[in-house]
Amino acid sequence: MKKYLKNTWDALWTIFIGMKVTWKHLFIPSVTIQYPDEHRPIPDRARNRLYVNIDDCIGCMQCQRACPVDCIDIKTVKALPTDELGLTSKGTKKALWVTQFNIDFAKCMYCQLCVFPCPTECITMTKVFEFSEYEREKLLYNFSNLTLSEVKEKEENYAKFMEKKAAEKAAAAKAKAAAEAKAKQESEKKDNDNKPSSEEKDS
């Protein structure tokens, strides 16, 4: 009988204790956050989407070589001596037009290995991690700031420049060859002038 009454009392009492606990929790600020509206702070060294500051890129392709999954695809065109490319923020002189700087984030594994070799620190990790797409093609990011026509122009310019150079070189070579030939001819002539005398001597 005593146990019976104690059971009853314990049941009621423990229910009240439990209710006290839940009542307290009713006023505790929630520990969850409204995710798309609020974000938890991202750690400083978190590895997320890459960003390329194309103004600083010198097109050295070291990141492309460092990438273990080959997700970076860079194409460059040499600049003409007359082109003004400006300097990077570190003061390095740029010598190449970066006509294509593609990073395929469908392939990227966020290892950060491309970030370290960059001499101008132009490829960096950002804090953006929400960039899912419905189509895989949309994950191919092009960081180059040259338009297609500009790329074409640069390529043509370079090709023309090379042609011109080749032509100049050819001309120079021709001139040189001509000069050499002329020199040879002259020396031969000299020889010829000398020879008869010897021949004459001989004869």
Add this chain to the structure above:
Amino acid sequence: MYDLLTNLLGNQIVAYVIAASLPLIFVLTFVLFAVLAERKVSAHMQDRLGPMRVGWHGIIQTLADMLKLLQKEDIVPEGADRPLFNLAPLLTFLGTYAAFAAIPFAGIYVGSSTAIGIYYITAVSGLVVAGLLLAGWASDNKYSLYGAMRTAAQIVSYEIPTAIAILTMVMVSGTLSLMKISDMQTAHFWNWWILGGPETGIVKFLLIPFMIITFLIYYISSLAEVNRTPFDLPEAESELVSGYHTEYSGMKFAFFFLAEYANMFAVSAIAVTLFLGGFHSPIGYLGHSLGIDWLIPVEQFFWFAFKGTALVFVQMWLRWTLPRVRVDQLMVICWKYLIPYAVVNLIIVGIITLL
């Protein structure tokens, strides 16, 4: 109320229809807010936020859910007993809604001012069991059937302590009419039955502890009757994949949901009427002191809804506090604890009232 409406509209049938649909409006609004409140209370008790997207702090979430349920496909399982399957949700809601007929919402509004109000409610609530059993049986699903059998066992068992607790109150107050019981507890909160009622002198103070015990017995067994945690074995998501309404979808499921929440308010309303002064204000009426007659029913309705909602909140509070009991524990609580206590309590209260 009927006389007023009949005079106003000049047609008795229209007056009856309007009077009968007034609780429905209340129940629908109540359910809209109760479902949201349940989710919010559960969330905040678990340090979450709950629905936050639809409207300010998710205020119209239930409305969106209702629209979704309305659009859903109405699926009837292949092996189901079609007529019974379709009948079950209606019967469940009918049983719940019929109970509202005898609940006095305010001094001027009670669906039926029958002299046997509380008896009628106890009887008509039994229809809910039939509805749930029908749902479980017609679904042709063993989990549903299990849930339904458990519901039947549970509700029939817990009818006994409920009935004895109600009997205690009927004995003390000497009437079965809920309107009369409400009017006994008028004026101030020390006239509530839980605080000894309108009795005077030593009897009042002797009654208080036993009235509190009666209230607790009624409240606990009413929890079991509406299938709320810790007695939610019939639904038991983790073991029975939500029991008797597993196979229901769309509007029929919504009906079960509606019935469940309406039932929560119904049992709370009975507890309020029997123990907590019914629709009467605990601190006197503003309408009386200002001399505005039409304000009094509004105040009465407010107090009734307020007290009922407070008890519903306690139900939710308990739900998110306690784990579910086992089937054997369920039966032990009923037969070995609640019923003996209720019977002893009934005898003691009887002796006190004889003093």
